[in-house]
Amino acid sequence: MSKETFFITTPIYYPSDKLHIGHTYCTVATDAIARYKRLRGYDVMFLTGTDEHGQKIEEKAKEAGVTPQAFVDKIVEGPGGILDLWKLMNISNDRFIRTTYDYHVAAIQRIFRKMYDNGDIYKGAYKGKYCTPCESFWTESQLVNGCCPDCGRPVHDAEEEAYFFRLSKYAKPVQDLLESGTFLEPASRVNEMINNFIKPGLEDLCVSRTSFKWGVPVDFDPGHVVYVWVDALFNYATALGYMNDRYKDFEKYWPPVNIVGKEIVRFHSIIWPAMLMSVGEPVPKKVYGHGWLVIDGGKMSKSKGNVVDPYLLADKFGVDALRFFLLRTFPFGSDGNFSNELLISTINTDLANDLGNLVSRTTAMIEKYFGGILPAARAADALDDELKTMIGELPEKYAAQMDVFQPHLALEEVFRVIQRANKYIDETAPWILAKDEANKPRLAEVMFNLVEALRISLICLTPFMPESCDKALAQIGAQSCRGWDDAVYGARSGEIRVRKGETLFPRLDMEKTLAELEAISLPAKAPTVKPVLPDVTIDEFAKCDMRVCKVLSCEAVKKSEKLLKFQLDDGSGTPRQILSGIHKFYEPEQLVGKTVVAILNLPPRKMMGQDSNGMLLSAVKEVDGKEELHLMILDDSVPVGSQLC
Ligand code: MSP
Secondary structure, X not given: OOOOEEEEEEEEEOOOOOOOHHHHHHHHHHHHHHXXXXXXXXXXXXXXXXXXXXXXXXXXXXXHOOOHHHHHHHHHHOOOOHHHHHHHOOOOOOEEEEOOOHHHHHHHHHHHHHHHHOOOEEEEEEEEEEEOOOOEEEOHHHOEOOEOOOOOOXXXXXXXXXXXXXXXXXXXXXXXXXXXXXXXEOOHHHHHHHHHHHOOOOOOEEOEEOOOOOOOEOOOOOOOEEOHHHHHHOHHHHOOOOOOOOOOOHHHHOOOEEEEEHHHHHHHHHHHHHHHHHHOOOOOOEEEEEOOEEEOOEOOOOOOOOOOOHHHHHHHHOHXXXXXXXXXXXXXXXXXXXXXXXXXXXHHHXXXXXXXXXXXXHHHHHHHHHOOEEOOOOOOOHXXXXXXXXXXXXXXXXXXXXXXXXXXXXXXXXXXXXXXXXHHHHHHOHHHHOOOHHHHHHHHHHHHHHHHHHHHHHHHHOOOOHHHHHHHHHHOOOOOOOOHHHOOOOOOOOOEEOOOOOOOOOOOOHHHHHHHHHHHHHHHOOOOOOOOOOOOOHHHHHOOOEEEEEEEEEEEOOOOOOOEEEEEEOOOOOOEEEEEOOOOOOOHHHHOOOEEEEEOOOOOEEEOOEEEOOEEOEEEEEEOOEEEEEEXXXXXXXXXOOEOO
């Protein structure tokens, strides 16, 4: 009998820059689901790829002085590129599509013509607001504060002769589909789509461009290229051979489960099914819109200098620990706040303490008490019942969560068993049982239960940490008893051979590791802007007496490399002496006569034996790892003695 098929996809990523931890999160999650389905016996097709056309890529290639094709080739296939990243992360995709592949380009032309021939694409004129980075036209009413509702950047007026897709015609069937309850998940995203896009009225969609060249040409109207989202969305079909001869898998695997980030749910749950309805093909089984990884609550971005590099983390912590962390920590449907501290503490708690300890304690005890061979003669006790029940129930509970795309909850179930097993060691105290030869069968039972807790947990963990689970299963001698059907308590009979191996997940020193990460990530960082400090009240702020002062004199302090001594006119009539450590940035003569700002009501301090009554205000920032300082120098028209408020 042929196996049931399962087709799962990631979004195809823009090769406009290196991919970061957010993209890795999506691909790793999809990989874990694909591996889980294979474990369950499905014939899986797992597709990922790259979305290579569009104005943004054209512009970036121009900036780099290369052709768009050369530009994307390097990011996709070059060293340290996208293909290398997925190899490193142990991604088990069965196919990889690039939208610049000939077979895809030809198929998109046929698909476009098919929709034109059936009357769903027509020629018109487009006037609207265009967001270049998002490649999206918007209507005035969709803008947020006059900017792109997706990325918040400015839009510009654009008008061009263009082809339109009759999206409005599909408003009702798409709404019905969304309301069916299973097509789009999590459910919260359904209301968002209906209220924000369907209810205000679905307008026809502009599906061609004439303002740039880097795209799939409309073969019957030269000068027009196909809108990048039409080109991109159909990748899921062309990669199986839809409208092309490169592959022949469309009948076998269609329809897909599309895993996508929340920001592209609109394209996948409205435009995508409407276009499939137009060409007469079944809509996806499901679109799952996962949340985002954010940093300090905000978006990762190059300009903020907080883009997290998966290569660096995988190198430092190991691929499996990184994969595990991403899926254990963040609920898949919601946003998650990424931090290095969280990564390190997850590795320490779950992997080093709970799982790692269980593996090493169990294997060490079996070696010590039984020379590594666990005998078949065992004596059970009521004390074992709770753990045995939990082991027995684990596969079903785990599967129930995996089947609804909740990997973090599936892992929660596994770790409940692992934690219970660690507690069971303390309850049964094997080291006491081992003192009396007569207890051997009882001791063997305790060890057996630990091995079974591990074996079944490891089977469930394999989709998340394939390599580490292979190693751990080998340590407990379970290489040939690790299929889904083997995930049953007691599936092994006879003697069990165990061999303690390397420590799978070493414990990390939090402070030291954070410092090491900081050091290696420095070169990749843009200028760092310090986060805003905790709130102060207006009354607290008003307590700072900051005044405009004139520099009467300034000289270097003897024997100090840093200090300058200022006499200032603060408007009181009595000169005020302030010392400031800014000699590295200014020579005294540059500052005489300047209008500056000082805070006056700080407690007086002695510096190099001299009094300092206040502090000069400067603007300070770290640039390329070096501190840059600019004294606050005001326009001379600001009266001396003015208070800052
Ligand atoms: N090319 C389009 C998708 C076309 S699919 C037919 C695109 N590409 S993208 O490279 O910008 O982003 C693709 C996906 O990367 C997002 O949908 C999301 O799954 C993932 N992520 C990008 N940044 C992310 C985070 N910060 N966090 C989690 N996932 C993120 O959109």
